[in-house]
Amino acid sequence: MNHVPRTAQPSTNRLQRAYEKPRIHMNAIELLTTRASQGKLSEPAPDDETIRLALEAAARVPDHAGLRPYRVHLVRGAARERLGELMAQALRREQPQATVDELAKARSKALRAPMVIVVGAVIRPHIKVPEIEQVLAAGAAAHAILLALHARGYAGIWRTGGPAYDPDLKRAFGLGEHDALVGFIYAGTPTAPAPRLTRATPPEFASEWNG
């Protein structure tokens, strides 16, 4: 992988800035086998071209009967504060005894990254496609978005928690009771190398099946 270093602070020089744009060259297998979540994220947020590519990738996921259940909302700038407020309200509903500090912490969560990408699944009753398959397609879209961020030198982490299951918060993203808020993808520029997690080795989860 030839990763041109990017810094969290964009250069003030325009030419230098163009050079610093994500220019990562890696083949598809490298991409798939090197993605890792990163929660330490700062400005700049993924640029418009990266978002365009990420959404194209999301539209390529396997999708039984072409139901297109995935929904994506980009939350950036001040909108993150409104999302944070919804997260705090969700916590208050889940834990009415939550302290002021806990609510403040919940309120600040959406500010942990310059962009939060909310991925949902709109579930349609279908004779051949049960709900789980529609949620899986939206989950695949979330993974495709993470991979596109990685390919372009950005990073992200997929989170859920109580707010993802809160009916009022879901409604704010156009999701009804039977729909799913699949995840909040926190996205931005990594400020540190991704944590080195021990990965499962194929023999732990894969085997030859002979009946």
Ligand SMILES: Cc1cc2nc3c(=O)[nH]c(=O)nc-3n(C[C@H](O)[C@H](O)[C@H](O)COP(=O)(O)O)c2cc1C
């Ligand atoms: C549906 C789903 C929900 C998740 N929710 C959270 C979460 O709320 N908080 C968290 O720290 N990690 C959460 N994770 C895990 C992280 O996204 C990440 O996968 C994990 O930290 C391992 O890192 P890796 O992606 O590099 O393997 C979730 C993952 C999935 C698939």
